[in-house]
Amino acid sequence: MSIIEVKNLHFFYNKDEEILKGIDLIFDEKSTAIIGQNGAGKTTFVKLLKGLLKPTSGDIIIYGKNTKENTVANLARTIGLVFQNPNDQIFKNNVLSEVMFGALNIGMDEKDAKESSLNALRMVGLEGKINDNPYDLTLSERKLISIASIVAMNTKIIILDEPTIAQDYISKEKIKDIIFNLKSQGKLVITITHDMDFVAETFERTLVFCEGKVLLDGKTNEVFMQDEELKKAHLEPPYAAQLCRKMNSDKIYITVEEFVKANKR
Amino acid sequence: MDKIVVENLKYKYPLTDKLVLNDISFKIEKGQFIGIIGQNGAGKSTLCQAITGLVPLFFKGAYGGRVIVDGIEVAKSNISDIALKVGMVFQNPFTQITGSKLTVYEEVAFGLENIGLDREEMKNRIDEALNLLGIYKFKDRNPFDLSGGQMQRLAIAGIIAMRPDVIILDEPTSQLDPQGSEEVFKAVWDLKKCGITIIMVEHKMEKIAEYSDKVLLMHDGKVIDFDTPEKIFSRDDLMKYGVIEPAYTRICKAFDIKDNGLYPVTLDRACEMVVKYNEHNRS
Ligand SMILES: Nc1ncnc2c1ncn2[C@@H]1O[C@H](COP(=O)(O)OP(=O)(O)OP(=O)(O)O)[C@@H](O)[C@H]1O
Numbered sequence: 001m002s003i004i005e006v007k008n009l010h011f012f013y014n015k016d017e018e019i020l021k022g023i024d025l026i027f028d029e030k031s032t033a034i035i036g037q038n039g040a041g042k043t044t045f046v047k048l049l050k051g052l053l054k055p056t057s058g059d060i061i062i063y064g065k066n067t068k069e070n071t072v073a074n075l076a077r078t079i080g081l082v083f084q085n086p087n088d089q090i091f092k093n094n095v096l097s098e099v100m101f102g103a104l105n106i107g108m109d110e111k112d113a114k115e116s117s118l119n120a121l122r123m124v125g126l127e128g129k130i131n132d133n134p135y136d137l138t139l140s141e142r143k144l145i146s147i148a149s150i151v152a153m154n155t156k157i158i159i160l161d162e163p164t165i166a167q168d169y170i171s172k173e174k175i176k177d178i179i180f181n182l183k184s185q186g187k188l189v190i191t192i193t194h195d196m197d198f199v200a201e202t203f204e205r206t207l208v209f210c211e212g213k214v215l216l217d218g219k220t221n222e223v224f225m226q227d228e229e230l231k232k233a234h235l236e237p238p239y240a241a242q243l244c245r246k247m248n249s250d251k252i253y254i255t256v257e258e259f260v261k262a263n264k265r
Numbered sequence: 266m267d268k269i270v271v272e273n274l275k276y277k278y279p280l281t282d283k284l285v286l287n288d289i290s291f292k293i294e295k296g297q298f299i300g301i302i303g304q305n306g307a308g309k310s311t312l313c314q315a316i317t318g319l320v321p322l323f324f325k326g327a328y329g330g331r332v333i334v335d336g337i338e339v340a341k342s343n344i345s346d347i348a349l350k351v352g353m354v355f356q357n358p359f360t361q362i363t364g365s366k367l368t369v370y371e372e373v374a375f376g377l378e379n380i381g382l383d384r385e386e387m388k389n390r391i392d393e394a395l396n397l398l399g400i401y402k403f404k405d406r407n408p409f410d411l412s413g414g415q416m417q418r419l420a421i422a423g424i425i426a427m428r429p430d431v432i433i434l435d436e437p438t439s440q441l442d443p444q445g446s447e448e449v450f451k452a453v454w455d456l457k458k459c460g461i462t463i464i465m466v467e468h469k470m471e472k473i474a475e476y477s478d479k480v481l482l483m484h485d486g487k488v489i490d491f492d493t494p495e496k497i498f499s500r501d502d503l504m505k506y507g508v509i510e511p512a513y514t515r516i517c518k519a520f521d522i523k524d525n526g527l528y529p530v531t532l533d534r535a536c537e538m539v540v541k542y543n544e545h546n547r548s
Pocket residue numbers: 013014019036037038039040041042043044045084409410411412413414415440442
């Protein structure tokens with residue numbers, strides 16, 4: 001069954017500049033990465049999915065509900081979005097109440113919200129900071145808090161807009177585990193990122209956005225074979241694939257792990 | 266000549282009791298490109314702020330040791346004087362945008378107005394910086410109506426237009442698309458070739474390895490090592506510091522492919538060595 005259906009979606013902020021120029025997509029349960037150049041319309045697209053913006057024309061259907069006919073509050077029980085800029089999302093002065101806010105807001109009772117929030121904070125590794133003021137925390141920590149807030153809401157669809165900004169290797173691995181974990185609970189995870197290695201290591205399906213259209217859509221390893229299209233979208237293949245190309249090998253591996261496994265004898 | 270000297274630098278934020286910078290000493294020569302790496306919370310951004318003088322002139326707290334830029338001790342100078350010499354692109358571009366300017370163009374002009382340039386020179390510099398970062402076409406737009414990556418480009422343009430002697434970039438490409446990120450590294454490399462000293466904090470180890478003259482590895486407020494990328498990424502204890510080698514180095518380590526006793530850190534070097542290794546194994 002399709003979880004999200006996007007039909008001939010068009011959108012502009014100002015009439016003279018169309019941002020999304022006709023997008024047709026179906027999302028099923030596959031974990032999906034959205035990649036593409038700066039300004040391609042990725043953030044705009046996910047704000048539309050979340051119902052924060054409404055299509056100029058075309059439709060978005062989330063579990064059978066048209067976003068045009070449903071309020072943001074109504075959709076919020078189904079779809080959670082971690083904003084690109086954590087400062088747009090954070091406004092409480094204590095980490096635990098910050099993370100609980102969204103869960104309470106969609107009608108979870110106090111006890112469940114607390115349990116769910118503590119669990120989410122554990123997943124991002126910030127259980128030691130529940131009483132801190134989010135404004136005293138570093139950018140990477142604020143980003144993790146905004147991820148925990150959305151995970152705590154336990155929605156069926158979770159969208160992460162550039163979750164790996166400012167994250168070190170260890171935190172990126174944590175975020176990867178969170179995505180695998182959510183997926184194994186049967187949730188749809190959609191992630192925007194500029195980190196190609198992270199995409200190669202994490203997602204089943206990859207969409208390439210280019211100037212308001214979907215340029216490529218397919219299995220992640222197949223998308224990363226299309227060097228010419230990637231270049232058009234201001235992208236590069238993951239590092240392992242770049243090495244394969246440079247070596248002129250006939251096999252292209254998209255992760256270090258695959259490269260090493262295939263070449264070991 | 267040493268452009269920047271840091272001697273026994275120690276620092277605690279107000280009302281905290283942790284030494285976020287714990288006895289840091291190193292020297293940077295004019296025109297070097299220095300990469301700073303280390304896990305989240307290692308103290309990288311705080312160290313950058315100590316070089317700009319924001320620590321301790323703006324962020325108070327307990328401070329010891331000295332930071333000297335061009336022979337001037339920053340703690341005894343003032344923020345606006347240091348800003349003429351040292352420009353910094355902050356980790357979060359959203360906080361760098363002043364919020365008081367209506368357009369992208371005025372945002373870049375803002376910094377320049379304070380250094381007394383004539384109008385012609387100012388216009389040239391703004392146009393050049395906006396073009397270099399690929400955002401000239403947005404010059405009349407409100408900065409808050411830019412995408413995340415476009416905003417980050419604006420933050421970099423604002424500093425480049427100022428042409429300071431030292432440019433500090435704190436994860437400047439975290440929101441840029443891969444080609445944009447490569448373009449920024451190339452642009453910064455060009456500045457370095459003109460004698461500008463560059464300090465860059467990055468988690469993209471492949472880029473740090475390719476562009477840095479030396480890499481400063483930090484952990485828990487201390488300097489663990491300060492050396493060439495090859496030496497730093499050949500260490501076998503990087504995991505302990507929450508740092509991972511460039512993908513190319515990880516591959517070479519897996520096959521124990523060394524180049525003069527050290528592991529390759531760039532695409533070109535790794536390619537050459539892996540090809541050689543394969544040929545050797547085949548024969
Ligand atoms: N509020 C706004 N008003 C007018 N134009 C806007 C507004 N927000 C975004 N834009 C423009 O719409 C285009 C798409 O922006 P969007 O934020 O969706 O891009 P993106 O693909 O997420 O880019 P990035 O990778 O930089 O985050 C950009 O050219 C941007 O300048």
